[in-house]
Amino acid sequence: MTTALPLAVKEETNSGIWSWLTTVDHKKIGTMYGVSGVVFFIIAGFEALLIRTQLAVPNGTIIDADTYNQLFTMHALMMIFLGVMPMGAAFFNWLVPLMIGARDVAFPRLNAFSFWTFLSGALLLTSSWIFGDAPDVGWFAYAPLTEKAYTVGQAMDFYAVGLLLLGVASTVASLNFVVTIINMRAPGMSWFRMPVFVWMIFVVAWLLILSLPVLTIGLVQIYFDRNFDTNFFNPMGGGDPLLWQHLFWIFGHPEVYVLILPSMGIVSEVLPTFSRKPIFGYSAIVFAGLSIAVLGFAVWSHHMFTTGLGPVPSIVFSASTMAIGVPTGVKIFNWLATMWGGSIRFNSASMFSIGFLALFTIGGISGVMHASPPIDTQQQDTYFIVAHIHYVLFGGAVFGIFSGFYYWWPKFFGRFLDEKLGQIHFWLFFIGMNLTFFPMHFLGVQGMPRRIYRYDADLGWETWNIVATLGSYLLGVGMLVFLYAVWKAYKSEPDAPDNPWDAPTLEWATSSPPPEHDFDVVPVVEARDPLWYDRDNNITREKTKDEHIHLPPPSYYPLLISIGLLVGGIGMLTTLMISALGVLLVFYAIWGWVLEPTS
Amino acid sequence: MSEQAHSVTGIDSRKLLMWIFLASDCLFFGALISTYMIFKGNINNPPYPTDRIVNGEFFHGLLNIPLTSASTFVLLMSSVAMVLAVYGAQNNNLKMMKGWLISTIGLGIFFLLFQVYEFRHFLHEGLGISTNQFGASFYLMTGFHGVHVGIGVIILISLLFGTFRRNSLGPDTGFHIETAGLYWHFVDIVWIVIFTLVYLMPY
Amino acid sequence: MLSIMKRKTVFSFSAIIGIFLSACSSWQTDPQTTVNPKSDMAYLIQDVYVLVSWLALIVFVVIMFAIVYISWKFRERPGVEAQQFHGDTRLEIIWTLIPILIVVTIFIPTANAIPKMKSDPPANALQIDVVGKQWWFEFKYPELNITTANEIHIPVNTPVAFNLESTDVIHAFWIPQLGGKVDMVPGHSNKMWFTPTEARKEAYLGQCTEFCGTSHANMLFRVFVDEQDDFNQWVNDQQSVAIPAQSELAKQGEALLLNNVAFISENGSAVGCVTCHKIEGTTAMGMLAPNLTHIASRSTIAAGVFENNKENLIKWISNPSKMKPGVSERTGGMPMYENYLSEEQIESIVAYLMELQ
Amino acid sequence: MENTHSSDANHLSIKQYLKIGALLTIITIVELIASYVALGALLVPILLILSAIKFVIVVAYFMHLRFEHRLLSQIFTFAFVLALCILLALVALFIYDPSISNR
Known part of the structure; x- marks a missing residue:
């Protein structure tokens, strides 16, 4: 193979910043996803507090109209693309290889490239705050409001380029994980012996890939409309604003399943462990997940019932939207049946999962309500929809993610998150969440529209807005408690055993935290819940057989390509000459990547 | 690329990655072609894709079917050349592989020249990207297809360059050329769909 | 530890249900409520709404009770082992059918409500063309040759058909008590119709509900449902031409307004009122901004956000953006006349406008 | 030099590849002629069928899908069918949209 590249000799450093920048280890990449996800989650949460403070009283004057519009748009963008998705990615980066008995993902350097491209897209999008042009037209940016005539500055260019970079990162990560799950399962782990979490991630990856x-086409079309005077969405020039809505929501609806399915996977791992019994209806939950994946592409126009769709499309999309409610219902019944007859231990992890069950069900019910177009014409774009969104995303995805943090923290970092603080955190979140978002159902029914920075006094909305604002402060406090628990854990001595919860899945067979090569010997799987199978048939697997384990060397080319893409993105915002520079950097880095020796 | 891990399904991970990427690209071109087909109906200012009379005045259509079918034939032959190059690589007939690889690259570049000529001709006829919906969606679709062909040519050239330096078949060369071949054939079938829907379909 | 947890869960769930029931009462009276229908279409929606809400409540109570009960009954107790069952196809079939049953019971009324909701308006319906603009609504009665803004009157018990258009971005036309919202998409002409069933003094509130820019929150409109004769009276007033100014101050205002295509001052020049506004029977022929022929007959100004009185009109003309952010900044927006006109001049114009009944 | 693995047993011969190339060329020429001959309503279905045949031939033989693991053809057909359905749905939604005024 070719000699090492003249640029720099890569010596084996496994500490310090350089090891993080060049890591290809799925565990380190998972930690980086988790840290950036939590940081952006906190920033977006702060934006939410500002929104709630402005809406606490009628005709509030704390925040002016433009800033408010930027706040609610960036709150949504950052929560969805920079908060919940990366935290989901943290879990599947950490856990999928461990759960299927692989030493790493199929393409480790491609995995590093995905993270760095995600980070560059995230920084580019968030930097729009600094350059004064944060997108201010709502996270789904309906045309023609995004056209040059109705926006000032480059807010929508930040939106388009930022999401393009995030899209590249998510697609490449999904490709990587689909190949990993298909090809790198441990011997004996057939499709129906995989943990439910891995199935959910398999579905999430396919939703993103397809x-x-x-969305990329829609974003390119916005970018061309704004910078090259095309008329894709400009009705004056023959374009059609609904084309953007269709393209966005064909991506949009699978996206919301991408946000919820990892948490459904986490809950499907946490509930059986703390009910001390296997998941109920494994194949039912898996087929429900797969049917959600297929149906997810057939429901997108339920976001467009009020745009003047004819009767036939309204009925068709209403039927498909209601049909997608059935598998979700089946999952909820199966989780309940998992807890039935169990011996449920209540700690932070299980309480967050039970909280997920209750709150996600409320979100599901309110969702099915506006699957029916007559009701949707009354509820669309009111606070009823905001309530539905937050019950499924905050009550669903975020509760699932925090359940995962408390459950896998000993495995990730060898230390427990403090149980006492965890309980306080749960109750602050549970009560705060209901105080904030349940009154929004009432505000929606009272006709309060979405995305308004002020409202008049005599409409009957004052009490519920104050209640919601108080509730949101509780959520802020809850987050502080969580951060204190994380800090306390960071300071404590690593004392976590291999399998503190006596859980069934393979990642608990490794030490806490697992060695860099994950498994000393690749495990052989004989049944669905491997560790419980070994425990019940008292089989002890030999652990210390150490043969030469080949680990891919660290590489800085993934980071280099991501920087190239970031420079390309910056060029798209300034002058295309800089983009050319970015493309050159990308080509150089690909050339280095291909010639880099992997053994 | 990464080392050859044992794969449960027997499919090489890199080939599986290429096929799933092609699945994703299917949706990419699907959306592009949808945009074109949506705007196909209402192009309301000249120049038009096909000959038509608009309130009494005759407008000459831009789309040149014989020329484009020639370029389609070129891309089709490049697919055949690609297949033979892969055949040569897999039967480690180095001379045959290099020969057909060079002709694939040549045919690919020839196709790109056809595209460049067509774009200049359209621009000359007054069809800018912002002139009308035909211009916008046509340039976006054929432009992105052209970019895919360009990237394909770059990949093939770098593979060719790889074989010259080592004047013998590396262990993976046959595999790399086969995977590049998959990408190349995909770009060809996308053009088959575009050729039929854009050029041959009546307006 | 568990008893606290149990009490907390029971407490929070009962609190939620308690709040829920107490809220129901206030929903009927709120001015912009969606559950107090006053037109045939709104009743049609209400029937589906009530059915689905009851179903939702039942499912809510059942599942929440199940969660609490299971968490309590199967909590970890010494000496009790978890039963290791993990599947039962009979049960799976049952609770696949239950959601299908619920969904079908929702789908049937939905499927037969949709064609009615999206049907074409009857031939005798009163036609109203609504044009959504950045941050106000322009209403035109083509048959009655009336053009007004942000406030309309419609007769009770006669169908009224709205032809919804937009000239800039997407807006949404929504009168919660009279019917579901329909978007105003530029390049599309959407239809919506209903037959109001109850005339009343106060207006039915409406609001734009599709985000349309900086002052999306300040884009309201009002619909007054009158008895037939009140409506005819209103139509006659609206069809009449603007009467010339009476009072002395108003005459100055009228002259100032009608004769100046632009106002020049040391701060530069600003377009005159006549270039954008129209006053029937005068030389003011502008088509871009609200029609001012009968501005005094409207109860609010600035798209239903401020009460129509002297102070608000003076404040509005002096600096529109202070009252509605974005109005002066957007291209073709209303200039801030405090930079071009003196206090007296603005007051004279307001005096003239107050006379345009 | 070990030979590349997997599917070289069911390889096509050079002659077969050339025959397939010729067949594709013929189909393209037929399509071209069809577009000139006044077939009226028949034109669209014929063109679609011919291009579908070319599509399947290239995918099955040139891209080797017929001889590969079943999973690859499942993946590609699912993605292609999904793209086709979305294309048809979008075109239908826009053609039968009564409210488009600048038609």
């Missing part, structure tokens, strides 16, 4: 290209 939906992101459609």
Whole structure:
């Protein structure tokens, strides 16, 4: 193979910043996803507090109209793309290889490239605050409001380029994980012996692979409309604003399943462990997940019932939207049946999962309500929809993610998150969440529209807005408690055993935290819940057989390509000459990547 | 690329990655072609894709079917050349592989020249990207297809360059050329769909 | 430890249900409520709404009770082992059918409500063309040759058909008590119709509900449902031409307004009122901004956000953006006349406008 | 030099590849002629069928899908069918949209 590249000799450093920048280890990449996800989650949460403070009283004057519009748009963008998705990615980066008995993902350097491209897209999007042009037209940016005539500055260019970079990162990560799950399962782990979490991630990866290209076309069309005077969405020039809505929501609906399915996977791992019994209806939950994946592409126009769709499309999309409620219902019944007859231990992890069950069900019910177009014409774009969104996303995805943090923290970092603080955190979140978002159902029914920075006094909305604002402060406090628990754990001595919860899945067979090569010997799987199978048939697997384990060397080319893409993105915002520079950097880095020796 | 891990399904991970990427690209071109087909109906200012009379005045259509079918034939032959190059690589007939690889690259570049000529001709006829919906969606679709062909040519050239330096078949060369071949054939079938829907379909 | 947890869960769930029931009462009276229908279409929606809400409540109570009960009954107790069952196809079939049953019971009324909701308006319906603009609504009665803004009157018990258009971005036309919202998409002409069933003094509130820019929150409109004769009276007033100014101050205002295509001052020049506004029977022929022929007959100004009185009109003309952010900044927006006109001049114009009944 | 693995047993011969190339060329020429001959309503279905045949031939033989693991053809057909359905749905939604006024 070719000699090492003249640029720099890569010596084996496994500490310090350089090891993080060049890591290809799925565990380190998972930690980086988790840290950036939590940081952006906190920033977006702060934006939410500002929104709630402005809406606490009628005709509030704390925040002016433009800033408010930027706040609610960036709150949504950062929560969805920079908060919940990366935290989901943290879990599947950490856990999928461990759960299927692989030493790493199929393409480790491609995995590093995905993270760095995600980070560059995230920084580019968030930097729009600094350059005074944060997008201010709502996270789904309906045309023609995004056209040059109705926006000032480059807010929508930040939106388009930022999401393009995030799209590249998510697509490449999904490709990587689909190949990993298909090809790198441990011997004996057939498709129906995989943990439910891995199934959910498999579905999430397919949803992203098949939906992101459609969003990419929409974003390119916005970018061309704004910078090259095309008329894709400009009705004056023959374009059609609904084309953007269709393209966005064909991506949009699979996207919301991408946000919830990892948490459904986490809950499907946490509930059986703390009910001390296997998941109920494994194949039912898996087929429910797969049917959600297929149906997810057939429901997108339920976001467009009020745009003047004819009777036939309204009925068709209403039927498909209601049909997608059935598998979700089946999952909820199966989780309940998992807890039935169990011996449920209540700690932070299990309480967050039970909280997920209750709150996600409320979100599901309110969702099915506006699957029916007559009701949707009354509820669309009111606070009823905001309530539905937050019950499924905050009550669903975020509760699932925090359940995962408390459950896998000993495995990730060898230390427990403090149980006492965890309980306080749960109750602050549970009560705060209901105080904030349940009154929004009432505000929606009272006709309060979405995305208004002020409202008049005599409409009957004052009490519920104050209640919601108080509730949101509780959520802020809850987050502080969580951060204190994380800090306390960071300071404590690593004392976590291999399998503190006596859980069934393979990641608990490794030490806490697992060695860099994950498994000393690749495990052989004989049944669905491998560790419980070994425990019940008292089989002890030999652990210390150490043969030469080949680990891919660290590489800085993934980071280099991501920087190239970031420079390309910056060029798209300034002058295309800089983009050319970015493309050159990308080509150089690909050339280095291909010639880099992997053994 | 990464080392050859044992794969449960027997499919090489890199080939599986290429096929799933092509699945994703299917949706990419699906959305592009949808945009074109949506705007196909209402192009309301000249120049038009096909000959038509608009309130009494005759407008000459831009789309040149014989020329484009020639370029389609070129891309089709490049697919055949690609297949033979892969055949040569897999039967480690180095001379045959290099020969057909060079002709694939040549045909690919020839196709790109056809595209460049067509774009200049359209621009000359007054069809800018912002002139009308035909211009916008046509340039976006064929432009992205052209970019895919360009990237394909770059990949093939770098593979060719790889074989010259080592004047013998590396262990993976056959595999790399086969995977590049998959990408190349995909770009060809996308053009088959575009050729039929854009050029041959009546307006 | 568990008893606290149990009490907390029971407490929070009962609190939620308690709040829920107490809220129901206030929903009927709120001015912009969606559950107090006053037109045939709104009743049609209400029937589906009530059915689905009851179903939702039942499912809510059942599942929440199940969660609490299971968490309590199967909590970890010494000496009790978890039963290791993990599947039962009979049960799976049952609770696949239950959601299908619920969904079908929702789908049937939905499927037969949709064609009615999206049907074409009857031939005798009163036609109203609504044009959504950045941050106000322009209403035109083509048959009655009336053009007004942000406030309309419609007769009770006669169908009224709205033809919804937009000239800039997407807006949404929504009168919660009279019917579901329909978007105003530029390049599309959407239809919506209903037959109001109850005339009343106060207006039915409406609001734009599709985000349309900086002052999306300040884009309201009002619909007054009158008895037939009140409506005819209103139509006659609206069809009449603007009467010339009476009072002395108003005459100055009228002259100032009608004769100046632009106002020049040391701060530069600003377009005159006549270039954008129209006053029937005068030389003011502008088509871009609200029609001012009968501005005094409207109860609010600035798209239903401020009460129509002297102070608000003076404040509005002096600096529109202070009252509605974005109005002066957007291209073709209303200039801030405090930079071009003196206090007296603005007051004279307001005096003239107050006379345009 | 070990030979590349997997599917070289069911390889096509050079002659077969050339025959397939010729067949594709013929189909393209037929399509071209069809577009000139006044077939009226028949034109669209014929063109679609011919291009579908070319599509399947290239995918099955040139891209080797017929001889590969079943999973690859499942993946590609699912993605292609999804793209086709979305294309048809979008075109239908826009053609039968009564409210488009600048038609």
